[in-house]
Amino acid sequence: MVKKPVAYRFNTQTVLKLDAWNLLLKKDKTIILEEAFEQWESNQSESERNSVKKIVEELQKHQ
Incomplete structure (x- = not known):
């Protein structure tokens, strides 16, 4: 059985909000995330x- 990505354990609305962050993570492996998150x-x-x-x-x- 394939293990689902961590985000899928949470509700869909939250997962969708994370999509933009995931794109940032893919482009640049550093965490630009914190600024966006704040x-x-x-x-x-x-x-x-x-x-x-x-x-x-x-x-x-998982980075």
Whole structure:
């Protein structure tokens, strides 16, 4: 059985928001992510922020 990417464990809305970040990660293996995340996170609810932080941490582990 193929293991799904980490992001798919979370809801679709969150996964879609991560698409832009994934493109950044593919272009440049450095984490430009943090800056984008900080801007984005100021507009999100606490629970949404926490779920996305988990995804970002997982993505960073697999760099």
